[in-house]
Amino acid sequence: MGGNSFGDLFKVTTFGESHGPGLGCVVDGCPAGLNLSLDEIKRELARRRPGGGFSSSRNEGDDPEILSGVYEGKTLGSPIAILIRNRDSQPGDYDNLKDVYRPGHADWPWEAKYGFRDHRGGGRSSARETVGRVAAGAIAKKFLASQKIEIRAWTSEAAGFCAPGESDAAFDWNEIENNPLRMPERTIAEKAMKKIEDLKALGDSAGCVISCIARNVPPGLGEPVFDKLDARMAAAMFSIGAVKAMEFGDGFAAAKGTGSELNDAMSSPGVWKTNHSGGVIGGLSTGAALRFTVAFKPVPSISKPQETINRRGEKTELIIRGRHDICVAPRAVPVVEAMCALVLADFVLLQRAAKS
Amino acid sequence: MGGNSFGDLFKVTTFGESHGPGLGCVVDGCPAGLNLSLDEIKRELARRRPGGGFSSSRNEGDDPEILSGVYEGKTLGSPIAILIRNRDSQPGDYDNLKDVYRPGHADWPWEAKYGFRDHRGGGRSSARETVGRVAAGAIAKKFLASQKIEIRAWTSEAAGFCAPGESDAAFDWNEIENNPLRMPERTIAEKAMKKIEDLKALGDSAGCVISCIARNVPPGLGEPVFDKLDARMAAAMFSIGAVKAMEFGDGFAAAKGTGSELNDAMSSPGVWKTNHSGGVIGGLSTGAALRFTVAFKPVPSISKPQETINRRGEKTELIIRGRHDICVAPRAVPVVEAMCALVLADFVLLQRAAKS
Amino acid sequence: MGGNSFGDLFKVTTFGESHGPGLGCVVDGCPAGLNLSLDEIKRELARRRPGGGFSSSRNEGDDPEILSGVYEGKTLGSPIAILIRNRDSQPGDYDNLKDVYRPGHADWPWEAKYGFRDHRGGGRSSARETVGRVAAGAIAKKFLASQKIEIRAWTSEAAGFCAPGESDAAFDWNEIENNPLRMPERTIAEKAMKKIEDLKALGDSAGCVISCIARNVPPGLGEPVFDKLDARMAAAMFSIGAVKAMEFGDGFAAAKGTGSELNDAMSSPGVWKTNHSGGVIGGLSTGAALRFTVAFKPVPSISKPQETINRRGEKTELIIRGRHDICVAPRAVPVVEAMCALVLADFVLLQRAAKS
């Protein structure tokens, strides 16, 4: 409880506030004997760092330290603790937010729950919290790679501009990590970037949609009732701040189709003729590619003046300074991958207990 | 693990196969001293029973028995076990499915996971499994009622026909339980029913979308990181078979908006000027109405001939007999409410531990 | 929470009050494909039933019904629910206990916790609660047998009479199930039985010590920090009502020895020269026999008059009628075995996730 842990067998606990001494994670249950280097964690953290002009200008090196659980380059089976210190913290930026409830933020609900809050950069509610997830996800990805499972996410929509689908000829896997928005087609990416720059100039922000695929997921992952693969994956995705919607496979469109149109069938064992379901049926992976899509609302921290109230209940105009993303799209990609990896790693281990 | 339990403090475990001796639930953690009658459970189960011509013709009385945890009409604090026996089971209907993998079903993934399966009516993967959820949800609803929290769901789309939204004048709360599809507007309901009858005649099936609102949810419910209120609610909803998509508040549309358009702000403490977020921000309830929407794919069991393979890997044509829903819409409504109630009951109890 | 579940991967939930409609268990996480018959469960329940003159005269057939999770004689991987109805319930026996706090019982703490209680035979706090544990333990034993792990418990002390130790020539494995106290030596058993009969005549009761051995436990079971094999086993044993003490291996005597006397060493891999540790070091099984001992206090329900207070705080004299054991020794044996089996089954499954 407390809600800072995720997973049953491959379990991660994260900690840290945006402007406290540091953030990090403890991964408990990673199997022993896995080769793991600090560089693999650094690489994922680097993907999460602010990049283009529409990301936060906070410049954190995000230099992780492995505190435990790895010895001579291999996981020990004991908990792997990773610490990322906050270095470019400017808590003074937030003094004007101390007594004001920011629109679109959890400030007031947090106070209703806990009685008071750390107002500096959102405290524990900051998107900076995901740094611990990405570090943990890097370990999960490494474990999954040893099982041949591969995860890839990208920005499929940003500021209202939609990228082509994977079946579209314009979709380019190699383009994804080559443009600042992590979109799979450059022209659209440029249009979206232009729109985001415009919103920035207006002191406003944008939303986005992230798509994710996991390949080589063995069939049968997931538990058939409450801990369905999609249920757990949904919990993982909605646990990322700002996520407001999710679809597996055909998603909402499936509600409009008929059984004869949408039923996935096999042509031979493990070979599916279609994948409307997005790789999961009855809560179990089918062996087809796991496919889902996640929608993020626009970043709520905007510099445009907003009307709100303060702790005394008085109306007040708020201008948020600090350093904020305009659109989380590029940085959300490694976070979605990390959470996907944590879910799959857990189920891969759990699968070992299914048969007598 | 095994995945047949849900919740931390208000915890339900369900059991039972579609054509075994019976199904049921054990609710552990329901506070002591709550007035609870068998009729309250029966009433919810009756709402879940097959109704109109497009529901399964299986006619189960769904007569629950409380085996434990209630004494002299009050909950004891000990586990409440409820048993619903299968009486109108016709397992012989399923003999032709024993060696065939039904399209759109988890037959093959189940075998991949467990080595063999109970093919009779889907076994544990049957929608009949939800009978235990609804019984447990009835208890959760009773507890929530004692906290003034009220939950209502309805069919907002069926077979492609969309009902008006709540802000629309045509939306009628009283209509919901008055038509077989549980839609809030009769004309649309009749069109959708006609379409579903047509699909039935063709041996096909339809999907639907269920909407849900919870009112009087106190602010601050949920845990701010992994166990966000929306994360747990998403896990609850995607744990219902056939769910493929979910939205909170503005959902996917939020990805297209800007911060200045979508940021919810308060006009006085606890009074929100807008509710784009659907009553949850940063994983915590805001005190505004909790609003979400869930999409169900079409029922995969259709009588239309389908091509698939059998256990020997041979191609075969399948005609599913048995008794099946054409559209789950009306019966999914109490299931969505039940799962919503389980999530909220858990968080109401958890909330008591938040402050020192 | 609520505390009616035990185990992580092989998880049991029990339910039921002493004089309610019935008791039982739900086992979630038992691997699929295990052969399981009703007779195997009946056999263990029969061992738990009242036997000799010093056991309760309540005569329950303890006729279990498997409600789910088993199909054609094999476990499905879905939850196995078992129901045992209360048939020989005589709740009227307990009318005089309704407003009185029985000495040595949890009546008053229960009311302090929950506000009211089911006074009939102790309600959920009754030793009858163990019927669900024994049913679940029968399944765990069956699973462990498939792994060659064998568990045996016996009464090593009753009413102050101590049986010989296993290394003693007088210890007879075959004698255990042949005398009503389940002691491994007949002469001592007869003396103890005589003593217990005398106590019964006086309206008093006796305590006992149960010893348990598990053989062929593979090395490395357990988790090295909080979920040590001995920690989990201790939780299992102290979760049995009336248990007041426990020792592994040399137990309290170990506190008086020296390292050079008590350090267990191997002569070849997996072959231990001594077993002072009782088969567990650093929380992990060593591969030597797992050995522990559990002490039960005397049965608190005695017919001898006792001074206590009632709900109005008035002093009162209490004479407990009802039907009660004088000494739990013989019936505690299968309960200890059942809980030991549940712990080991859980760790056997967990072990599968230890290595990469």
Next chain:
Amino acid sequence: MGGNSFGDLFKVTTFGESHGPGLGCVVDGCPAGLNLSLDEIKRELARRRPGGGFSSSRNEGDDPEILSGVYEGKTLGSPIAILIRNRDSQPGDYDNLKDVYRPGHADWPWEAKYGFRDHRGGGRSSARETVGRVAAGAIAKKFLASQKIEIRAWTSEAAGFCAPGESDAAFDWNEIENNPLRMPERTIAEKAMKKIEDLKALGDSAGCVISCIARNVPPGLGEPVFDKLDARMAAAMFSIGAVKAMEFGDGFAAAKGTGSELNDAMSSPGVWKTNHSGGVIGGLSTGAALRFTVAFKPVPSISKPQETINRRGEKTELIIRGRHDICVAPRAVPVVEAMCALVLADFVLLQRAAKS
């Protein structure tokens, strides 16, 4: 799982190896708004540090850093992470242990489980692991103090010398923290210390027994079936390395008594005439003092030559150098208190969910 977390609502996760970069804990679920200073954590860690001549000469400052969860001297409700760096690590001391299985240690079971190990000072299995528990326990103690609950432990036996019981006139609460063994009577403490010095000279080690009392525990703490207060406390205690036995109240002596002798009764509500049960009946606290006793085996690391085998299965003579305690007695006292505090803090929070 992985087993490095403890507790449900007040949950601690520990991490760290004896000779890795550092150790620590993450406490998730500590209620918000609790005053907490670094000094309170330092004070408990100082009590755990090596002291007299019979403790390890490893001289760690054990200087904790609070990484998160505390803001302006108050707990935030978010996870509290604490890091203690290893500074006086001399891993070279352990080179000769790399390929040898130390008697009385978990070296071989660890390898059987995980495939390889960190041999330096026992790695994760080191008693140094308890530093994270004591830091977490300091927070739990602070929370319990706010509830008026007080915990005190002491050495009641060391190297075979037994201290007087609390009811004995010679028992002196003030003496406990005044002698290096934390015994409540100086003459016995001096005899025990002399004995321990003698064992040290012989290259040998000693065991001990720690007693613990918690006062002002409200009645009804604990859950009546598997999560009994004593069951959870036993799990907590047996999770401490080297613990081999435990008693509540009269413990093993209870097995020899009769119901009429041992049944605790009240003279008025909450006032118990006797406390044979040690403050817990039926798994629930009675409101009387919670009393238990825990036995530790002798420290297995001894400098006396021992016969064992190496990784190639060859017999070898082992002389353990490194820096080791001769008797854990004084240092085990704060560890027992810490674990007791973690259990009680968890149940205090859980209690809030018991009534409707």
